[in-house]
Amino acid sequence: xxxxxxxxxxxxxxxxxxxxxxxxxxxxxxxxxxxxxxxxxxxxxxxxxxxxxxxxxxxxxxxxxxxxxxxxxxxxxxxxxxxxxxxxxxxxxxxxxxx
Numbered sequence: 001x002x003x004x005x006x007x008x009x010x011x012x013x014x015x016x017x018x019x020x021x022x023x024x025x026x027x028x029x030x031x032x033x034x035x036x037x038x039x040x041x042x043x044x045x046x047x048x049x050x051x052x053x054x055x056x057x058x059x060x061x062x063x064x065x066x067x068x069x070x071x072x073x074x075x076x077x078x079x080x081x082x083x084x085x086x087x088x089x090x091x092x093x094x095x096x097x098x099x
Contacts, residue, residue: 017038018034018038019031019034019035019038020034020071022069022071022081024067024069024081027083028083028084029067029069029081029082029083030081030082030083030084030087031071031079031080031081032051032066032079032080032081032082032087032090033047033048033051033079033080034047035082035087035090035091036050036051036090036094039091039094040094040095050094050095051080054093055093058093061089061093062082062086062089062090062093064086065082065083065085065086065087065089065090066080066081066082066086067080067081068080068081069081
């Protein structure tokens with residue numbers, strides 16, 4: 001069972017950045033798309049493309065840290081979410097200059 005999501009500030013990474021978070025089975029998860037968007041300084045669509053284009057090898061390295069979750073709200077679909085330790089590992093695979 002999951003609780004309603006909230007947001008978490010990532011001011012240390014990018015000024016004004018927030019990431020949607022939720023708790024699933026007692027573990028906190030954050031939106032992968034939001035995380036990529038703020039860490040790489042790209043828009044929401046580009047963050048999704050970055051995730052989809054990530055190599056299968058990199059995705060398999062973080063698979064154990066990921067789940068799918070549908071955030072509430074109109075038009076929302078299931079999105080990949082990741083634990084904090086997984087997010088640290090994910091950040092090593094992101095392209096370009098991190099913000």
